[in-house]
Amino acid sequence: MSEHNTNQGSAVRHRHRTEGPQKHVIAFIFSIVLTLIAFAAVAAGGVNASFTIILLVVMAVLQVLVQLGYWMHLKDKGHMIPILFMAFGFFVAGTAVITALYWVWW
Amino acid sequence: MAHAHSVKRHTGLMDWLTTVDHKKIGILYLIAGALFFGIGGIEALMIRWQLIKPMNDFVSAQTFNELITMHGTTMIFLGVMPLIFALMNAVVPLQIGARDVAFPFLNSLGFWTFLFGGILLNISWMMGGAPDAGWTAYTPLSTTAYSGTHGVDFYTVGLQIAGLGTLIGGINFLATVITMRAPGMTFMRMPMFTWTAFITSAIILFAFPAITVGLVLLSFDRILGANFFEVSNGGNPVLWQHIFWIFGHPEVYILILPAFGVISDVIPTFARKRLFGYSSMVFATILIAFLGFMVWAHHMFTTGMGPVANALFSISTMLIAVPTGIKIFNWLFTLWGGQIRFTSANLYASGFIPTFVMGGVTGVMLASAPADYQFHDTYFVVAHFHYVIVGGLVLGLFSGLHYWWPKMFGRVLDEKLGKIGFWFFIIGFHLTFFVQHFLGLMGMQRRIFTYLPGQGFDTLNLVSTVGALMMGVGVLVFLLNVVVTTRRPADAPNDPWEDGRTLEWSIPSPPPEYNFKQTPLVRGLDAYWKEKMAGHTEMTPAEPVGPIHMPSASILPFVMSVGIFVAGLGFMYHQYLVVGLGLIVTFVCMAIRSLYDDHGWHIDPEETTEKGVKA
Numbered sequence: 001m002s003e004h005n006t007n008q009g010s011a012v013r014h015r016h017r018t019e020g021p022q023k024h025v026i027a028f029i030f031s032i033v034l035t036l037i038a039f040a041a042v043a044a045g046g047v048n049a050s051f052t053i054i055l056l057v058v059m060a061v062l063q064v065l066v067q068l069g070y071w072m073h074l075k076d077k078g079h080m081i082p083i084l085f086m087a088f089g090f091f092v093a094g095t096a097v098i099t100a101l102y103w104v105w106w
Numbered sequence: 107m108a109h110a111h112s113v114k115r116h117t118g119l120m121d122w123l124t125t126v127d128h129k130k131i132g133i134l135y136l137i138a139g140a141l142f143f144g145i146g147g148i149e150a151l152m153i154r155w156q157l158i159k160p161m162n163d164f165v166s167a168q169t170f171n172e173l174i175t176m177h178g179t180t181m182i183f184l185g186v187m188p189l190i191f192a193l194m195n196a197v198v199p200l201q202i203g204a205r206d207v208a209f210p211f212l213n214s215l216g217f218w219t220f221l222f223g224g225i226l227l228n229i230s231w232m233m234g235g236a237p238d239a240g241w242t243a244y245t246p247l248s249t250t251a252y253s254g255t256h257g258v259d260f261y262t263v264g265l266q267i268a269g270l271g272t273l274i275g276g277i278n279f280l281a282t283v284i285t286m287r288a289p290g291m292t293f294m295r296m297p298m299f300t301w302t303a304f305i306t307s308a309i310i311l312f313a314f315p316a317i318t319v320g321l322v323l324l325s326f327d328r329i330l331g332a333n334f335f336e337v338s339n340g341g342n343p344v345l346w347q348h349i350f351w352i353f354g355h356p357e358v359y360i361l362i363l364p365a366f367g368v369i370s371d372v373i374p375t376f377a378r379k380r381l382f383g384y385s386s387m388v389f390a391t392i393l394i395a396f397l398g399f400m401v402w403a404h405h406m407f408t409t410g411m412g413p414v415a416n417a418l419f420s421i422s423t424m425l426i427a428v429p430t431g432i433k434i435f436n437w438l439f440t441l442w443g444g445q446i447r448f449t450s451a452n453l454y455a456s457g458f459i460p461t462f463v464m465g466g467v468t469g470v471m472l473a474s475a476p477a478d479y480q481f482h483d484t485y486f487v488v489a490h491f492h493y494v495i496v497g498g499l500v501l502g503l504f505s506g507l508h509y510w511w512p513k514m515f516g517r518v519l520d521e522k523l524g525k526i527g528f529w530f531f532i533i534g535f536h537l538t539f540f541v542q543h544f545l546g547l548m549g550m551q552r553r554i555f556t557y558l559p560g561q562g563f564d565t566l567n568l569v570s571t572v573g574a575l576m577m578g579v580g581v582l583v584f585l586l587n588v589v590v591t592t593r594r595p596a597d598a599p600n601d602p603w604e605d606g607r608t609l610e611w612s613i614p615s616p617p618p619e620y621n622f623k624q625t626p627l628v629r630g631l632d633a634y635w636k637e638k639m640a641g642h643t644e645m646t647p648a649e650p651v652g653p654i655h656m657p658s659a660s661i662l663p664f665v666m667s668v669g670i671f672v673a674g675l676g677f678m679y680h681q682y683l684v685v686g687l688g689l690i691v692t693f694v695c696m697a698i699r700s701l702y703d704d705h706g707w708h709i710d711p712e713e714t715t716e717k718g719v720k721a
Contacts, residue, residue, distance in 0.1 A: 081284055085308070085311070088308075088312065089312060091399075092312045092399045095399060095400060096316075096348075096352050096399075099403070099415075100348060103403075103411070103412075103414055103415040103418065
């Protein structure tokens with residue numbers, strides 16, 4: 001943990017890339033497409049229900065990644081600490097839920 | 107002041123109610139924490155007095171249940187946690203070369219919500235009886251079926267409000283350590299106390315949401331008639347135990363890690379050596395925090411989780427002994443060959459090591475699931491957790507208070523009284539709790555309000571009570587020391603221990619409100635020691651002298667907390683008009699804070715030079 005955390009403090013504050021809007025436009029379109037696919041899968045109705053659920057989950061995960069990466073800037077440099085903390089949060093919550101389900105209520 | 111806008115500066119009581127200065131908030135935490143610590147201590151003495159002889163009738167069984175519940179809850183949530191925050195506030199910004207915490211306003215808000223939560227919990231004594239279901243509030247004992255009075259409601263609502271303050275404080279210190287370090291202060295150059303404060307804050311961030319959810323569910327069950335823990339309606343009482351301990355076990359690491367940090371700062375200073383194995387200390391701290399989230403079910407071996415869960419939680423629990431052992435050996439190797447001075451602070455630190463090891467060893471014993479069936483809910487457990495919390499954390503707190511008292515108040519605590527207090531406290535401590543191991547093994551159950559004669563419990567309980575009284579004397583000697591010292595002139599030098607290694611000793615005691623006239627340049631671990639060894643008497647500044655930006659004082663955090671307090675009290679008694687009123691007060695304050703831009707104010711360079719304060 002120590003190595004890449006070095007000088008993170010100043011990095012978070014100062015690093016605001018002046019990249020063009022293209023990537024954000026693409027991300028925005030991608031978000032909308034993901035949403036449309038999800039809507040369409042439900043609206044179409046004819047599709048197998050369990051397939052729809054899996055599709056929705058996949059779309060949701062992709063959506064979260066786009067949101068975090070582009071709009072919360074987690075893909076940029078200097079965001080290691082938020083990523084670490086979020087990952088640990090998922091880990092703690094996941095441990096609690098999975099352990100409770102599969103060890104404790106075996 | 108050269109600036110056009112003048113700043114209203116409060117004095118007296120108003121200054122303390124509105125302050126956003128981390129040093130003053132640290133003192134507020136210290137006073138409030140000491141107050142609750144005193145209340146919890148009196149409750150402890152009453153418990154011990156009831157148990158001094160068989161069939162005693164000093165208090166009734168009901169009062170005894172209230173006493174043990176409030177002793178545990180008060181000590182953990184309202185006593186030692188604020189004292190930890192007191193040290194963190196007083197020291198962490200100074201150790202990283204910062205002028206304040208990242209969010210001074212939130213710092214104040216965190217303190218006031220904690221205080222009002224604590225007050226709400228404690229007024230239960232005067233409002234129909236305190237909580238009486240144990241500090242763990244296990245369901246179904248804590249549901250309305252078995253706790254019909256409002257006692258446990260005070261527990262759920264009071265802890266919810268106090269927990270809000272703790273969460274705010276934890277997030278604040280995370281942001282502070284990540285973003286406010288002075289130039290050159292890399293993560294691996296941070297003093298150990300700052301490291302442990304950082305990791306403790308991270309544990310708070312991940313553990314407190316669990317208790318928040320648990321308390322919401324329990325208060326919904328009790329106040330709104332929900333059925334989360336009600337078996338007859340499909341609920342599950344064991345669920346509460348899981349939620350409580352998913353929070354509760356990380357909580358004990360929240361408590362002990364800052365004590366580890368204090369010891370890791372005190373021992374190098376008074377052994378005149380750099381800390382042995384600094385990077386392994388950092389690694390061990392992180393590992394303890396990490397493993398701390400995977401062991402909660404060892405509190406529940408006897409609930410019938412089955413052999414798989416019991417075995418795996420046993421192993422994960424025993425694993426924690428590894429990083430803890432690394433720490434113990436590092437402290438011993440730091441002392442090894444050092445020029446040791448046994449000041450009061452170092453006495454407490456040296457007393458901490460063997461005492462904490464004893465608590466750790468009984469911890470490993472308890473981690474063994476088959477043996478735990480024998481130990482569970484006996485005085486063995488009581489002895490174990492008092493060894494780690496009192497013998498660990500409280501000794502660490504006293505060590506830290508003696509060590510940093512001059513930095514907080516400008517006066518060095520009296521060494522003679524400090525040592526007398528230490529000997530009373532540590533001898534009393536071992537008398538009280540060492541014998542409880544044997545009481546537990548002989549079969550004395552935890553939380554019983556009295557016992558029959560002729561079971562071999564009589565003498566050991568008497569010894570235990572005598573020890574508790576000695577601990578009380580030790581604490582009184584400390585208070586006497588504070589009074590005596592406060593009457594002396596505030597003449598502590600920058601570095602009263604002369605061997606200070608970290609940044610806080612490079613500035614006056616107590617520091618000016620802006621801490622550092624010029625932000626220091628950090629050139630290595632033990633930044634101030636490094637400068638001393640290079641022949642310098644002060645830190646190299648990292649910036650020219652300039653105006654210093656300061657946050658504005660504000661009464662809003664206090665008013666917001668009053669609003670939450672009123673709303674909480676109303677919720678308990680189903681007075682939803684009162685709830686609405688309290689929440690309106692809080693939300694109006696939030697709106698004012700959000701809509702009104704407060705840019706703070708500046709201290710001019712001339713003003714800082716007049717005081718003759720160097721970086």
